[in-house]
Amino acid sequence: MSDAIVLRDVTAGYGTREVFAGLDLAVRAGELHGVIGPNGCGKTTLLRLVSGVLRPRAGIVALAGENVAASSSREIARRVAVVPQDTAPVFAMAALEVVLLGRTVRHPAFAFETDEDVSAARSALGEVGASHLEDREFTTLSGGERQRVILARALCQGGDVLLCDEPTAHLDLKHQAATFRLLRGLAALGRTVLVVTHDVQLAAQACDRLTILGPRGVVAAGDPGAVVTRENLAAAFGIETTVHRDAAGRPLVLRHLESSEGNP
Amino acid sequence: MTHRARPVTKARFVRVTAVSAVVFAASVAIALALGAERIDLAAVVSGGATEVERSIFHELRLPRVAAAALVGGALGVAGVAFQALLRNPLAEPYLLGLSGGGSFGTVLSIVVFGSATAGAWGRTAAAFAGCLLAIAFVYAVASRGGGLRPSTLLLAGVVANAFFLAGLAGAQFAASPTEAQSILRWVMGGLSAPRAGELWVLGAAVTGGTVVVMATAPQLNLLAFDEETARHLGVDVTRLRRTLFLATSLLTAACVAVSGPIGFVGLFVPHAVRMLVGPDHRVLVPASCLCGAAFLVLADALARTVFAPQELPVGIVTAVVGAPAFVAILARSRGFRETAA
Amino acid sequence: MHGPSSSISRCVAVAVLIAAAACGPSAPAKTADPKASRVVSLAPAFTETLIALGAADEIVGIGRFDPEVPGRTDLPRLGDAMSVNLESLTALAPSVVLVNSTMLEEKLAPVSGRLRVVFLPTDRLDEALYAVTEIARLVGRESRGEEIATTIRSAIDDARGRAAERRRRGERPLRVLVVVQRRPLYTAGAGSFVDDLLRAVGAVNVFGDVAKPWPEVGEESIVVRAPDVILDASVGDVDTDAGRAELARDWQRFPTVPAVKSGRVLVIREDSLFRAGPRIPEALAVLERLLFGEGSAPK
Numbered sequence: 015m016s017d018a019i020v021l022r023d024v025t026a027g028y029g030t031r032e033v034f035a036g037l038d039l040a041v042r043a044g045e046l047h048g049v050i051g052p053n054g055c056g057k058t059t060l061l062r063l064v065s066g067v068l069r070p071r072a073g074i075v076a077l078a079g080e081n082v083a084a085s086s087s088r089e090i091a092r093r094v095a096v097v098p099q100d101t102a103p104v105f106a107m108a109a110l111e112v113v114l115l116g117r118t119v120r121h122p123a124f125a126f127e128t129d130e131d132v133s134a135a136r137s138a139l140g141e142v143g144a145s146h147l148e149d150r151e152f153t154t155l156s157g158g159e160r161q162r163v164i165l166a167r168a169l170c171q172g173g174d175v176l177l178c179d180e181p182t183a184h185l186d187l188k189h190q191a192a193t194f195r196l197l198r199g200l201a202a203l204g205r206t207v208l209v210v211t212h213d214v215q216l217a218a219q220a221c222d223r224l225t226i227l228g229p230r231g232v233v234a235a236g237d238p239g240a241v242v243t244r245e246n247l248a249a250a251f252g253i254e255t256t257v258h259r260d261a262a263g264r265p266l267v268l269r270h271l272e273s274s275e276g277n278p
Numbered sequence: 279m280t281h282r283a284r285p286v287t288k289a290r291f292v293r294v295t296a297v298s299a300v301v302f303a304a305s306v307a308i309a310l311a312l313g314a315e316r317i318d319l320a321a322v323v324s325g326g327a328t329e330v331e332r333s334i335f336h337e338l339r340l341p342r343v344a345a346a347a348l349v350g351g352a353l354g355v356a357g358v359a360f361q362a363l364l365r366n367p368l369a370e371p372y373l374l375g376l377s378g379g380g381s382f383g384t385v386l387s388i389v390v391f392g393s394a395t396a397g398a399w400g401r402t403a404a405a406f407a408g409c410l411l412a413i414a415f416v417y418a419v420a421s422r423g424g425g426l427r428p429s430t431l432l433l434a435g436v437v438a439n440a441f442f443l444a445g446l447a448g449a450q451f452a453a454s455p456t457e458a459q460s461i462l463r464w465v466m467g468g469l470s471a472p473r474a475g476e477l478w479v480l481g482a483a484v485t486g487g488t489v490v491v492m493a494t495a496p497q498l499n500l501l502a503f504d505e506e507t508a509r510h511l512g513v514d515v516t517r518l519r520r521t522l523f524l525a526t527s528l529l530t531a532a533c534v535a536v537s538g539p540i541g542f543v544g545l546f547v548p549h550a551v552r553m554l555v556g557p558d559h560r561v562l563v564p565a566s567c568l569c570g571a572a573f574l575v576l577a578d579a580l581a582r583t584v585f586a587p588q589e590l591p592v593g594i595v596t597a598v599v600g601a602p603a604f605v606a607i608l609a610r611s612r613g614f615r616e617t618a619a
Numbered sequence: 620m621h622g623p624s625s626s627i628s629r630c631v632a633v634a635v636l637i638a639a640a641a642c643g644p645s646a647p648a649k650t651a652d653p654k655a656s657r658v659v660s661l662a663p664a665f666t667e668t669l670i671a672l673g674a675a676d677e678i679v680g681i682g683r684f685d686p687e688v689p690g691r692t693d694l695p696r697l698g699d700a701m702s703v704n705l706e707s708l709t710a711l712a713p714s715v716v717l718v719n720s721t722m723l724e725e726k727l728a729p730v731s732g733r734l735r736v737v738f739l740p741t742d743r744l745d746e747a748l749y750a751v752t753e754i755a756r757l758v759g760r761e762s763r764g765e766e767i768a769t770t771i772r773s774a775i776d777d778a779r780g781r782a783a784e785r786r787r788r789g790e791r792p793l794r795v796l797v798v799v800q801r802r803p804l805y806t807a808g809a810g811s812f813v814d815d816l817l818r819a820v821g822a823v824n825v826f827g828d829v830a831k832p833w834p835e836v837g838e839e840s841i842v843v844r845a846p847d848v849i850l851d852a853s854v855g856d857v858d859t860d861a862g863r864a865e866l867a868r869d870w871q872r873f874p875t876v877p878a879v880k881s882g883r884v885l886v887i888r889e890d891s892l893f894r895a896g897p898r899i900p901e902a903l904a905v906l907e908r909l910l911f912g913e914g915s916a917p918k
Contacts, residue, residue: 067509091512098510103503104365105557110283115503118496119512125496126288126560135285149282171511314837333875334842341872342838394865468803471838473868587840588829589803 016078018043018175018206019064024073026059033059037073037231041208041223043174046201048217048238049210051227052251057210058099060227061177064208066090077175091119095168097161099179102153109147109155109163113138116170138166142196158189165196176200178209182216194220214251218242218265226250239263286560294561298568302347305572309343309579310335314586342471345480346578346592347571349469349533350543352484354551354570356529357544358562359491362498363522364420365505366428370545371530374431375412375438377541380527380534381464382442383408385449388460398479398535405531412438413523467538468591469578476536483532488567490525494518495559502557540574540593542600547573549604573599654759655715655735659708660685661698662719664741664896668751671767671897674758679711698723705730715757719750719895742832744775744815747895767897774900775819778907782821785911793822793910796846796878797892799833801853801869804841808834812895820906822848842873848910849878852887885909 019041027033033056041047051057062068063075066082075082077093095116103112113135114127139145144162147155152163161181168176178197182190190213198220201207211217217224218238225235226242228250234241242265247255254270284290311319315334321327322335353371360369360376371377387396387404396404419434420426446465450458472480491498497518500508508515533540547570548562555561577595584590659680660666666685669678675688683699695711697704700720708716709730716736718724724738737757739750748768755764786792797813799805807813808829817824825844826836849870866886873879887909891902 065510067506086512087509087514088512091510096510098504098506101504101507103557104361104367105502105552107503107557108283111285111556111558112503114285115500115507115511118500121496123496124493124560126291127285128287132285132287314839315843330842330845330875333873334839337872337874338838338842392859392862394861394863395859397861462800463802466803470802470804471872473865473872582837582839587826587836587844588831588834589837591803591835 016043017041018078019208020074020076020079021060021063021070022074022076024063024075025071026056026063026068027071032071034227034231035072039225039232039235041206043078043206044201044204045222046198046207046209046220048221048224049208049227050212050214050217050224050250051210052212052229055227055229055250057212057227058179061096061179061208061210064175064177065094065096088119091171091173093173094175094177095171095173097164097168097176097178097181099183101164102160107152109144109150109152110135110139112152112163113166113170116167116172119171134172135166135170138169139163141169142166157184158186158192161185161189161193162196169200174205176205176207178207180211181209182211182213190216214242214247215267218267239265242267284556284558286558291561291564294555295564295568298565298572302568302572302575305575306343306347309346309575310339312579312583313339314582314589338471341474341477342469342578342582343575344477345472345536346469346575348477348480348484349537349540350547350574350577351567351571352480352487352529352533353540353543353574354547354566354568355484355488355491355563356526356533357548357570358559358566359498359522359526359529360544361548362502362559363519363526364417364431365426365502366431367549368428368432368545369435370541371409371526372539372541372544373439374416374435375442376409376416376526376530377467377534377539378439378442378446379408379410379412380405380531381408381539382445382449383411383531384535384538385446385461385464388464389449389453398473398476402479402483402531402535405535406527408442409527409531409534410523412442413527417519417523464534464538466591467540467593469537469540469581472536480532480536483528487525487529487532488563490521491529492560492563494521494525495563498522498559498563499557502559537592540596542593542596542604543570543574546596546600546604655713655757657711657713657715658758659697659711659713659716661703661717661723662700662741663890664747664894665717665719665739665750665754667894667896667898668754668767669758672755672758672760672763674760677758679713680708698726702726709734717754717757741895742810742812744812744819744895744899747812747899748772750895751897771897771899774903778819778903779821781907782819785821793847794825794845794877795822795910796825796841796844796849797887798849798851798853801851803835804838805833805853806836808832813892816892816899816902816906820903820910822906822910838872842875845875845877847877847881847883849876849884850887850892850909851884852892 017040021037021039024037025032025035049057049060059068063070066085066087069083082090114131117127117131117134139148142162142165144159144166147159147163152160155163181193185193194216197207197209221238223236224238224241226233226246233250234246242257244255244257256268258266258268260266317331317334318327322331356371360371361367383404384401387400391400416434416438420431450461450465453461497508497513500511500513501515501518505515548566551566551569552562555565577599578592581590581592581595656677657679658669658677660669660678661682663682663685666681666688669675670688675691678688678691678694680695680697681688683696688694695707697708701722703723703726713734716727716734718727718736718738719741724736727736739753741747741750748771752764752768755761795817797807799807806826807824808826808831810830811832814824814827825846826834870879870884878884889905891898891905
């Protein structure tokens, strides 16, 4: 299977701060790929690199074999959609209007919306099960509802790569499950989905493959059952865990509360 | 809160713009009919008016209504662009020291070159430099440490305003009584029938600035949503921001060079229009332009007529009309959010 | 924020321009005290009065825009119609401080217990006359003061006489617009010194019906009020070609106005029109010369 996203020997940072160096990562086309790691290890930075918002200081970021640095930001936006962690407009907007923003990447710099745009936005809302929210004002929506609307906006962009930043951060168990079900469905339809999260259990359960990121770069990458181990989690998060397996061989992670403190 | 989503199709753009144009045309008709002196408008149009009536209409009333329309339209658009740029509905060229910077620039050009020598272009260019200085300062202070914090932004605006007011007072102090007199317009703000040259400069700058802001309307939608979102959706934010710096400064400067600082138009008009047509800049920009023009044209008509033959400074009218309306809108609008970061 | 502060700055600015805009009721001067030997004058008209009274040596401080006192180039300038340096003023230990603006009188409140502050309005001709005699009394030069007042009175009477003569000859009274400032347009209304001067020479102030000394008026009203003569005292930069061209362009917007048609838009540079003091005869003469031509007024 070909790689949709490749980072090779990438160094990135902001100002004087270097977030990571010499990072390698590969995401296969059509898979739901999870990146897990502790706070501050550079998960969001990774997404910014793939979406071309941040240029690497060294190394190469490629989309389907093409160097991201060679493409314009509009070209990238047509191929890569991002669902950021927290986002809300300054001025009151209806959910459908928010979704329609995604269509701007498919138009010239100035354009009006066509009937086709509106039906695309509506079907994107339908795809994430949020058709009923169409006329609701965005800022009055719950966290889970916002998540869906932003996801619909990303779908509306029409690209084949979807990046999600902590999509379950503010959601309860039910909505966490629903969100990952949705992402799995999108991957099943052929989209490449890259999710960064610190929820090890959920990622291990839902993703096709995982990359574990630690404070000093990639700890392990591959099948969740293979990479989610006591040693890898200790290296990435600095805590003691016990990893069990369920009947299907998927990892179940149990944190040790006592030893997690004071153990770097 | 349901809010009925309103996609901006071409048909909707035409509809909104047409309605705004009708409002604008009506305001112009009213303003042309009203004046310190009664004239027979029908006779002026049909050519049967007296020489005095024709003179009042063509030399004074028409140019003044044109100036009010251009200044009002420009302030409306500048307010919209400024609010998107700073991602804050309270951002206004007058409130945040932009007009003050422009006035200061104009006054410096007058003190250095003399009012007539500087000329309409010179005054506009000097105002433009002052506006750019103000906007750069406010933006730099407000965006320190990443993100645009509304409180920091307003404080930066207050500082800029205070600084330029002090600058104006200083220029007035340093100026001879002769110069102090020519400076007055830029301390107080107000409209009068413009000289022909002024109208051309104003018209050119306002058209240019408005076209630029309108051309970036889809990007403004994204920037107003969220800066990171704008980047993810392919907007070159740095370039857009630079464009908006220039466009808002140009619009404000063109106004300030002719009328001095006039408050409330850039704050009140975008708010009112947003309540009516929604936040999408593709309709918000043209509607704010036309409604801003209509608002100032009517405010100026009041200023000209209420105490005729005496005139009221138009800034008093815009504040008296704008402030309560603004508070009312604020109270009704649940969409107003102070946090922009 | 915009409204009140701008109207205050408007007031303030106009006050500076004409350097004597008192807008309150006239208060009687504090009464009879020993002769003042150290005088601070904070109004150009009063400084001129003191010089004319021969009391130049008694002056210890003057205002920012006051004329130079002959032989006293080192006199400290303490402020203008809006503000005054109270510390310097106190340090001079004046026996009397003369002001003609209410704003300045208020600014002097902190020292008015210790210093004798005399407020004399000069908005009207009769107020100006009273101020001359009152200042003369304060510096103990009553007889010289009476001489000056008599000169002023007779100049006014003469001007009125000539005006009556012109009326008898059937001359239509000239309609005059006095422009204090062009943008915004400020003129002289009823109750202003200039309005009184115009009445004295038998001219009609076209904005004499506006009950405010220095009103801002609309440009359209000029067209309808159709002045025969426009006296443009707005200073701007009229010394440059560009300035003169701008001035001409400004008035070309009023082609139907008789003054513009007949080329009688006159730039006034004489400050006497705004000095309510011993130069009132000069002001009347200037007005008559401008309005009725050379020779109509005696030297």
